[in-house]
Amino acid sequence: MSEKAAPVSPENKLIALQLALVFGGTLQVGEYRNTTETLTVDILSCCDRPVDGVTSYSTIKLSDHPIPWGEREFSARLELAGLCVNTVTTFPNLLASAAFHIMQSDALYHPGTVIPDLVRQSQVSSTLPHLYLTAPFPWGDALNRLNCGTKKVTWLLAMPISESEYAFLREHGDLAFERLLQKQDTDFSNPDRPTVVKVDASM
Numbered sequence: 001m002s003e004k005a006a007p008v009s010p011e012n013k014l015i016a017l018q019l020a021l022v023f024g025g026t027l028q029v030g031e032y033r034n035t036t037e038t039l040t041v042d043i044l045s046c047c048d049r050p051v052d053g054v055t056s057y058s059t060i061k062l063s064d065h066p067i068p069w070g071e072r073e074f075s076a077r078l079e080l081a082g083l084c085v086n087t088v089t090t091f092p093n094l095l096a097s098a099a100f101h102i103m104q105s106d107a108l109y110h111p112g113t114v115i116p117d118l119v120r121q122s123q124v125s126s127t128l129p130h131l132y133l134t135a136p137f138p139w140g141d142a143l144n145r146l147n148c149g150t151k152k153v154t155w156l157l158a159m160p161i162s163e164s165e166y167a168f169l170r171e172h173g174d175l176a177f178e179r180l181l182q183k184q185d186t187d188f189s190n191p192d193r194p195t196v197v198k199v200d201a202s203m
Helices: 010-023 091-103 118-122 163-172 174-183
Strands: 027-033 040-047 054-060 077-085 113-115 130-134 152-161
Touching (some): 010 027, 091 118, 091 130, 152 163
Parallel strands (some): 077 152
Antiparallel strands (some): 027 040, 040 054, 113 130
16 A cells, blocks of 8 residues: 555545545545556545444545446446455455456456455455455445546445355356345455355265
């Protein structure tokens, strides 16, 4: 993380203002650089929101990068949000790594997308190695779409998932997977949570 962030554009200030309204509390912003220091992203955090012991996070500046859509640009730009227990201090590094991965990819990232092995590489969790991206359901419509004038921004929720959950997702799809998460009242802010898809040891 860089100690001194680069100047923030008026559009990105609107994003930060929206996050301040949605998250509440005391906000902090830090700048993160990739390993070659060719890309930067800001990570906004708010401790003990939405509940005590959990921090809300969001990228800022990922939406400076267009989303490819065939030979054209997708109509909205992307930011990533996440929740993690306060004791795991490396979660913003994971969110920054996901942002850098997306910046350098030609893929279209949407609800139901997985970035394989990214969590394993970040050492946020030893049991949930993959990063799942979905609609930002903890915040609902508040982070659905924001019109910043020169760009329209939408958010995806980034959450670590296990090997067995990834296999279930590939076989049954994202809607079935998210119904399973809801049925088991999954605490996805805890990177040490048990998997919701048990593996049969006899297989």
